[in-house]
Amino acid sequence: MTAVPSTETWSDLLEAATAARDRARDHLLAAQRPEGWWKGELETNVTMDAEDLLLRHFLGILRPGLAARAARWIRRQQRPDGTWGTFHGAPPDVSATVEAYVALRLAGDEPHEPHMEAAAAWVRLQGGLAATRVFTRIWLAMVGAWSWDDLPVMPPELIFLPPDAPISIYRFGCWARQTIVALTVVMSHRPARPLPFGLDELRRPPGDTPADLAARTVEAPRHKVIRYDPVAGPAFSAIDRLLHSWERLPRWFLPKTLLRRAALSTAERWIVRRQEADGCWGGIQPPIVYSVIALHLQGYALDHPVLAAALAGIDGFVLEDQTGRRLEACQSPVWDTALSVIALADAGVPADHPAMRRARAWLVGEEIRVRGDWAVRRPELEPGGWAFEFANDLYPDIDDTAEVILALRRAGVAPGDPDDDACRRGTAWTVGMRSRDGGWGAFDVDNDSELVKAIPFCDFGEVTDPPSADVTAHVLEMLAAEPGVDPAVIDGAVRWLSDQQEPDGSWFGRWGVNYVYGLGAVVPALVAAGVPADDPRIRRAVDWLVEHRNPDGGWGEDLRSYLDPAWRGRGASTASQTAWALLALLAAGEIGDGPGGDALRDGVEWLVEHLTEDGTWDEPWFTGTGFPWDFSINYHLYRHVFPLTALGRYVATMRARA
Numbered sequence: 001m002t003a004v005p006s007t008e009t010w011s012d013l014l015e016a017a018t019a020a021r022d023r024a025r026d027h028l029l030a031a032q033r034p035e036g037w038w039k040g041e042l043e044t045n046v047t048m049d050a051e052d053l054l055l056r057h058f059l060g061i062l063r064p065g066l067a068a069r070a071a072r073w074i075r076r077q078q079r080p081d082g083t084w085g086t087f088h089g090a091p092p093d094v095s096a097t098v099e100a101y102v103a104l105r106l107a108g109d110e111p112h113e114p115h116m117e118a119a120a121a122w123v124r125l126q127g128g129l130a131a132t133r134v135f136t137r138i139w140l141a142m143v144g145a146w147s148w149d150d151l152p153v154m155p156p157e158l159i160f161l162p163p164d165a166p167i168s169i170y171r172f173g174c175w176a177r178q179t180i181v182a183l184t185v186v187m188s189h190r191p192a193r194p195l196p197f198g199l200d201e202l203r204r205p206p207g208d209t210p211a212d213l214a215a216r217t218v219e220a221p222r223h224k225v226i227r228y229d230p231v232a233g234p235a236f237s238a239i240d241r242l243l244h245s246w247e248r249l250p251r252w253f254l255p256k257t258l259l260r261r262a263a264l265s266t267a268e269r270w271i272v273r274r275q276e277a278d279g280c281w282g283g284i285q286p287p288i289v290y291s292v293i294a295l296h297l298q299g300y301a302l303d304h305p306v307l308a309a310a311l312a313g314i315d316g317f318v319l320e321d322q323t324g325r326r327l328e329a330c331q332s333p334v335w336d337t338a339l340s341v342i343a344l345a346d347a348g349v350p351a352d353h354p355a356m357r358r359a360r361a362w363l364v365g366e367e368i369r370v371r372g373d374w375a376v377r378r379p380e381l382e383p384g385g386w387a388f389e390f391a392n393d394l395y396p397d398i399d400d401t402a403e404v405i406l407a408l409r410r411a412g413v414a415p416g417d418p419d420d421d422a423c424r425r426g427t428a429w430t431v432g433m434r435s436r437d438g439g440w441g442a443f444d445v446d447n448d449s450e451l452v453k454a455i456p457f458c459d460f461g462e463v464t465d466p467p468s469a470d471v472t473a474h475v476l477e478m479l480a481a482e483p484g485v486d487p488a489v490i491d492g493a494v495r496w497l498s499d500q501q502e503p504d505g506s507w508f509g510r511w512g513v514n515y516v517y518g519l520g521a522v523v524p525a526l527v528a529a530g531v532p533a534d535d536p537r538i539r540r541a542v543d544w545l546v547e548h549r550n551p552d553g554g555w556g557e558d559l560r561s562y563l564d565p566a567w568r569g570r571g572a573s574t575a576s577q578t579a580w581a582l583l584a585l586l587a588a589g590e591i592g593d594g595p596g597g598d599a600l601r602d603g604v605e606w607l608v609e610h611l612t613e614d615g616t617w618d619e620p621w622f623t624g625t626g627f628p629w630d631f632s633i634n635y636h637l638y639r640h641v642f643p644l645t646a647l648g649r650y651v652a653t654m655r656a657r658a
Helices: 007-030 047-059 064-076 094-106 114-126 134-142 156-160 174-189 210-214 232-247 254-273 285-297 305-315 333-346 354-365 398-410 420-432 469-481 487-500 515-528 536-547 575-587 595-609 638-657
Strands: 318-321 324-327 624-627 631-635
Touching: 007 333, 007 595, 007 638, 047 064, 047 094, 047 134, 047 285, 047 324, 064 094, 064 324, 094 114, 094 134, 134 174, 156 174, 156 254, 174 254, 174 285, 254 285, 285 305, 333 354, 333 398, 333 638, 354 398, 398 420, 398 469, 420 469, 469 487, 469 515, 487 515, 515 536, 515 575, 536 575, 536 595, 575 595, 575 638, 595 638
Parallel strands: none
Antiparallel strands: 318 324, 624 631
């Protein structure tokens, strides 16, 4: 740490930061819902909207007016070269472009229209429909535009494998598990409900060369993560060939028929038992839509209570305005409310403020008291904790639980209060969900199989849930402040985070972009756990932040950093990422006149200067992560709650030093 400067040196900035904090505080208070919660839009990409139209086509319920409103949104996201990406400023993505194109065809756009011709030409240049991911080709197969024989096999008999089997469904992360069980049912039925048009314009013509196509369009860079295990890869390819042979056995082959019927029935019951109160599955789009299709293929009519509730649940994810109709992939009220409470507390809002009381009551009411899939690995552990969404009781997550407990403490829940029982249960559940290496994943324990990643089916996104630095840091920050926590648990988390520090001083961000997010979580957590600010781990982290500050004084990091180390800490400055850097610098005590203090001052100035007239920040960039690189999120509340937290802590720190 460097010496503390005089108050006069920074008095003007302190005054400006206080005014910005107060405007942002008032904006956030005004956004609270009467019930006590906050929720910002969770923006992803057009595949959500395209797959909604494909789902409705498959079910026979696609209406022209709905399709037209969705198409308006999809067209708005198309780039000048005719393609679609998966985040703001992303390179073109062939799967997203194919799905958006097919959705627009369903809405009535014709292949000869210029925007459609441009998209089709680019898709052909990438290799046509064959270049898309497995999940896109499953959708194409369901609408008769791809052969089921040309897809990897995932048999429903997988449901029979015990939890400890190498390829058990419980080796997958909860999001993948729910998706895969439903898809095994769909892929067993091999349905084809053809589109009312062909897609020949998306197929690479025989004999057409890249040079031929280059004369008509410009090829954009391709970015794709390809996993290949030299041992497991060939083995799974051989297994996939055997499974294809199994699938081709005739129905009169009794062993297959009996086993298949039993597997489909078991998978059906597994799916139905996991439907949530809002009619959805897991609170996220993939298991919702595939569960609907699976149950429909199993004979559930659309007016059956299970499917009627599911379709109503999907409608609850719809947002619509003058830009068109779009779907959120997920909703984040518990997460957003916890972060909002922490931000308001740091901005000086007292615990007895009506907004804080409402939020406290709502959060306590969202506590989960039932067992979910996590109990497969922890059968003796008592339920507790919180989920991300309004209704996802079977899948509480550790990250939310840590932040909610931190928020409840800031909202006035003290040991011995009636609401303290929820905090104690959540803390005990969190400690019980620690993985064997001392860290925490998001939903499961020891969910770190490398084998399942090599399955040919898994070509998109993360399918396991190993411990991550950001989740472990949030847990550590919470546990460090809770009474009665075993010191060995805290020491183990500190060691785990120390081991995970990158050689350059940063930490990988699993659920936020990326190393800036990791640093913003880990440094405050280590300091809260008693690691002194002059510790080499903290010093290396501060040096990294100083080195990666943008010339404009802010911080930003592009999602390409998940693929290319050259992008670490590089990107346009954003409000949320600048705030994460400031939270780390403040925790490290960088309020002096040295490089860290200069970086802190410049970052605060950046936030002050970029505050909008209505008291928030603009942020089109995606700084949230679903699957590193593969699925990205723009949490619309991140642009507000994290800068408010940073400004609040800055103002409080400087006033305390005055």
